[in-house]
Amino acid sequence: SQTIHQWPATLVQPVGSPLSLECTVEGTSNPNLYWYRQAAGRGLQLLFYSVGIGQISSEVPQNLSASRPQDRQFILSSKKLLLSDSGFYLCAWSVGGHTEAFFGQGTRLTVV
């Protein structure tokens, strides 16, 4: 069966520090991968999505970047965090096409 791992669950980082959030999927090949950010009580903002290794589409230009070094690994990074980067970050995968996505447990990031 397929599973998705996202860590850490919570993170408190100072302004100006770097960020690396990792997401891995097991039990499937060549998944579509997604990174979302959710502000408290708000919707999911699509940050990046990837349909294959090395293929990253950025939806919102900002202080973040994403990489897909392996087929089932998706990494969200920042060189210098801003206060506005605080939020709930969710990783998700799908098999492509018009199928449902499966989500990780999320990372609650607080930038102080």
Added chain:
Amino acid sequence: AQKITQTQPGMFVQEKEAVTLDCTYDTSDPSYGLFWYKQPSSGEMIFLIYQGSYDQQNATEGRYSLNFQKARKSANLVISASQLGDSAMYFCAMTPTGKLIFGQGTTLQVKP
């Protein structure tokens, strides 16, 4: 432009009654998928129901049904016989080419 709109920030429903959550979408793609997700206070994203753009019949999954009106570009979620455990945030989502985008969500509160 591809967009999902949920116009109801919050809804109340009495336990055991039915409730409709509204969703409209905009896409120029002839092929797309429409989804509803539930997000309890824990933050996890739970897939509820899927409707394909070429599906002739409305999707149903237990107490959930999707009222798909293609000409109006609407995909409303109907929850029958509401339960206290249905209190959560609900998101409508769409897959145009390659990506999965979400609406702003509707917070549903079920009253005993």
